[in-house]
Amino acid sequence: MKKVLYTLICLFPLGIASSNAQQKITLLTGEEINVTSYAIGDMFVNYKVVGDSPKKLRIVDKYDVFSVTNAESQEEILYKPADSLDFTIEEARIYMEGERSAKKHFDKSGSSISSVYVGAASGVLGFYSIPLPFIYSMTLGRKNPKQLPAEFKNYENNEAFRLGYNREARNIKFKQSLKFGYVSLGISLTMLVFLTK
Numbered sequence: 001m002k003k004v005l006y007t008l009i010c011l012f013p014l015g016i017a018s019s020n021a022q023q024k025i026t027l028l029t030g031e032e033i034n035v036t037s038y039a040i041g042d043m044f045v046n047y048k049v050v051g052d053s054p055k056k057l058r059i060v061d062k063y064d065v066f067s068v069t070n071a072e073s074q075e076e077i078l079y080k081p082a083d084s085l086d087f088t089i090e091e092a093r094i095y096m097e098g099e100r101s102a103k104k105h106f107d108k109s110g111s112s113i114s115s116v117y118v119g120a121a122s123g124v125l126g127f128y129s130i131p132l133p134f135i136y137s138m139t140l141g142r143k144n145p146k147q148l149p150a151e152f153k154n155y156e157n158n159e160a161f162r163l164g165y166n167r168e169a170r171n172i173k174f175k176q177s178l179k180f181g182y183v184s185l186g187i188s189l190t191m192l193v194f195l196t197k
Contacts, residue, residue: 030096033049044059045068045078
């Protein structure tokens with residue numbers, strides 16, 4: 001009896017580790033998809049997530065995938081540099097880390113506030129104001145952040161990290177600016193209609 005109990009106690013942590021092992025697909029954007037199963041084809045990676053019906057099958061372009069990780073936590077790299085100008089595998093990892101860091105830490109409040117002002121001010125032009133928030137968002141989205149947040153100073157001179165961080169930060173600025181610019185413009189035009197009645 002003691003031997004059985006001892007064996008169960010020894011194997012229990014292994015059971016927990018096994019149940020916690022998570023299969024995942026890591027995209028080149030840095031996004032991670034937790035999956036219950038996957039299959040790698042010539043052009044696509046097929047996969048299922050928790051809650052999917054047996055007939056439902058999701059796909060992602062194989063060339064958008066960096067790696068897949070199986071239930072034993074073994075990673076298979078699908079990313080292959082096309083030529084010498086592409087990132088190496090390690091550089092690609094750092095690039096994706098830059099993208100993830102921007103998603104979590106980039107301060108987007110400045111672009112949101114300025115877009116509210118632009119949208120509100122554009123409203124006085126009536127119908128001709130419609131493209132202005134988009135033009136402003138495009139202009140804003142072309143500019144890289146002036147500097148990295150303090151917690152990423154170690155990456156200041158790392159080109160791959162900065163490229164990933166800057167790309168994602170520009171995307172965030174564009175999307176935020178577009179959203180707040182047009183919401184503000186809509187309010188401004190509505191108020192203008194009421195005031196001119």
